[in-house]
Amino acid sequence: MNAGDRIRLAAVRAGALPGSGAEGADLVAPPSLSSVRSYPDLDALDAAMEADPRAYRRHGNESVGLLESTLALLETPPGGEVPVARATSSGQAALLLLVSAATMSGRRRVVLLRPCYGGTESLLLGPLAALGLETTVVDLPPDPQPADAGAIVGNVVGRDVALVVAEIVTNPLVGVVDIEAVAAAAHSCDAVCLVDSTLATPFLFQPLAHGADLVLHSLTKHLGGHSDLLGGVAVAAAGSEVAGWLDSHSRSIGAVLSPFDAWLALRGLRTAPLRVERGSASAAALAVALSGHAALEAVHHPAVREGAAAEVAARLLPRGSGPMLSLEVRGGRGGAGRVVRRLNGIRLAPSLGDVSTTVSHPATTSHRHVSAEARRSLGISDGLLRFSIGIEDEPVLRAELEAALDAEG
Ligand SMILES: Cc1ncc(COP(=O)(O)O)c(C=O)c1O
Secondary structure: OOHHHHHHHHHHOOOEOOOOOOOOOOOEOOOOOOOEOOOOOHHHHHHHHHHOHHHEOOOOOHHHHHHHHHHHHHOOOOOOOOOEEEEEOOHHHHHHHHHHHHOOOOOOEEEEEEOOOHHHHHHHHOHHHHOOOEEEEEEOOOOOOOOOHHHHHHOOOOOOEEEEEEEOEOOOOOOEOOHHHHHHHHHOOOOEEEEEOOOOOOOOOOHHHHOOOEEEEEOOOOOOOOOOOOOEEEEEOOOOHHHHHHHHHHHHHOOEOOHHHHHHHHHHHOOHHHHHHHHHHHHHHHHHHHOOOOOEEEEEOHHHOOHHHHHHHHHHOOOOOOOEEEEEEOOHHHHHHHHHHHOOOOEEOOOOOOOOOEEEOHHHOOOOOOOHHHHHHHOOOOOEEEEEOOOOOHHHHHHHHHHHHHOOO
């Protein structure tokens, strides 16, 4: 079995209980909701407090544990050791855990590559700056992003840098960052590299197999896949300092996932390989089909890029670059607003990763708190619409999008 087969199998069989005796057993583990366990006597309580984290839900829970062990398998690099994975109450909480862990060494500077999810920047430049962390924001030029992201990072890292944070597939312009080069630049000064792999998912990219040390996902998006849970996961390479810290301290921060959300995430994970691969193929086909449409200034997707940007995408994401597609409508916010109103089936929602296709407007949602000037220099215009492509038939989506765009005249 190759690495891809192994990962997909682990997802599809997530939460499935091993077979049992003649009386049979549940096929799927039920959610374990109790916040605490009871014990017959002090000796049993004493033993549980010593050795069984499930005694109190914040320290351990069966549903959350099942999800964590599945996610750890999904991020295990081929031939490598199983990393430590901690499920958190949101993707943001996973970022908080990983940044806290990576900066315990005493180094107090973080390098953040933009474009990225606006909330990442808000957390680093807001609450974490107030706690004394310094963040250097490095802008990659807008679409197409350059192949030399490593050189750009190399220019700003130094011995005071604890970690470099980057997205493999960037939000919202669907750029592909050369994580191997970024990780090498981070390691050149003994910093670690954290990859937000939310938009790629483990089925398309495994950061730990490409030099990264830490991984985060928002489970709220493609992995959960049904817009019914909020969650995240923080992953650290086996044996690393951050893995040790996550093991010892992550529970005391308290940003743990609820068991019911863990159970929903396990259910979502079982179909995630199919959903992600189908959305990814459809997003690429739509990008090609809509490229050059008269109502569009630009189509942002690796399938319509050439040269170095295409090489990076083909090297790092050979199975596809994920279900995201961004379209820049002529006429700014007015044009984008008219197109959205005509998309009856494709709903406007400030998130991504649903089983059905949704559309968002980064300037008013994920990048609302980024200054207008920074948005301009990042190529996030008021006419930009970001689509999260679901599992609908691609020709149906194409017809809906073309009808909405054709009416722009
Ligand atoms: C790429 C990316 N990372 C992280 C997050 C944060 O995840 P959450 O909303 O689960 O905290 C988001 C949310 O949109 C995202 O798009």
